[in-house]
Amino acid sequence: MLENYTPGEFTHAGETKPVYTRGHGPAVIVIHELPGITPNVVRFADWVVDAGFRVYMPLLVGEADRPVxxxxxxxxxxxxxxxxxxxVLASHRSSPVTEWLRALARHAHEEAGGKGVGAIGMCFSGNFALSMMMEPALMAPVLSQPSLPFPFGAERKAALHVSPGELQCLKERCAKGDKVLGLRFKGDVTSPAERFETLRRELGDAFEGIEIDDRFANPQSPEPRPHSVLTEDLIDRDGEPTKEAAKRVIAFFVERLRAP
Known part of the structure; x- marks a missing residue:
């Protein structure tokens, strides 16, 4: 499914990672979930491209186009x-890879142009888009089933995997009009409800949280329980809550990144 994407690499601070690109328009960074860039991650990226964006899809772990x-x-x-x-267990500290992702956002903005850059993280990368808000070009952060820190104990369940400085930057940007979008299944213990409660408390109306009942997950999913809102557990049919959530993500990118 990656045959329409251009394989390349991006290097920052001596760290080089593969990046797959496709499309034209404002940049959107699609950060895959576990286990890697699966066919359903590519399917979602294709929808973003079809909506008029240039997708940058870095490979952080695993392989490209290998099924789950x-x-x-x-x-x-x-x-x-x-x-x-x-x-993976840090409550009030972001993962070092987010520095590389912020640099990728700057590069993507310079290359693609436009008002700014969007980013969506999924599962282990779900909260990375929050840390990426330290980069001014990042204007449309989306968190899909954010799972770090691993929710062992009450503190980690509610934690956002960002440093106090990053959280303060995020709050200041939201106070000036920036927005954050989040997605999860209501019964997902790996992306607990307490995390969205923290986002609502810290960001107020600037956070839009979409929580989907587990019964609307794809019954053919290889996941042991509903988790991957936009990929394995999505039902690709109009009117299905997961498909409508995917449409909302793309509409969010349009609202935030396209000139009126």
Whole structure:
């Protein structure tokens, strides 16, 4: 499914990662979930391209275009747990990889032009878009089932995986008119409700949270329980809550990144 994407690389501070690009228009960074850039992640990226955006899809872990399997998920999970780029248990500190992602946002804005850049993180990368708001070009952050820090204990369930300075920057930007969009399934224990409660408390009306009942998840999903709102658990049919959530994400990018 990646045959229409241009493979490349982006380097910042000596760290080089693969990045797949496609499309024209304002830039949107699509950050994959575990286990990697799966076919359904590419399907969502295709929808963003079709809406008139240039997608930048970095590969942070796993492989490109490999389907989901239990073994593949466990292998990628082990990789992020031992990597210095990901602080999976940090409540009030972001993962170091977000610095590289902010640099990618700057590069994408310079290359694609427009008002600014959008970014969506999924699962382990879900909260990365919050840290990326430290980059002024990042104007449309989306959090899909944000799962870091791993929700062990009450503090981590409510935590946002950002530093106090990053949270203050986010709050100041939202006070001036910026917005944040979040998605999760109501019964998802890996992306707990307490996390969205924190976002509502800290950001007020600037946070739009979409929480979908578990019964609307794709029954054919390989996930053991509803989790991946825009990929494995999405039902690709108009009117389905997951498909409507995907449409809302794209509409959010349009609202934030397109000139009126």
């Amino acid at each position: 399997s239990a073994g593949y998920v466990l292998k990628s999970l082990a990789r992020i747990c031992i990597s210095r780029e990901f602080h």
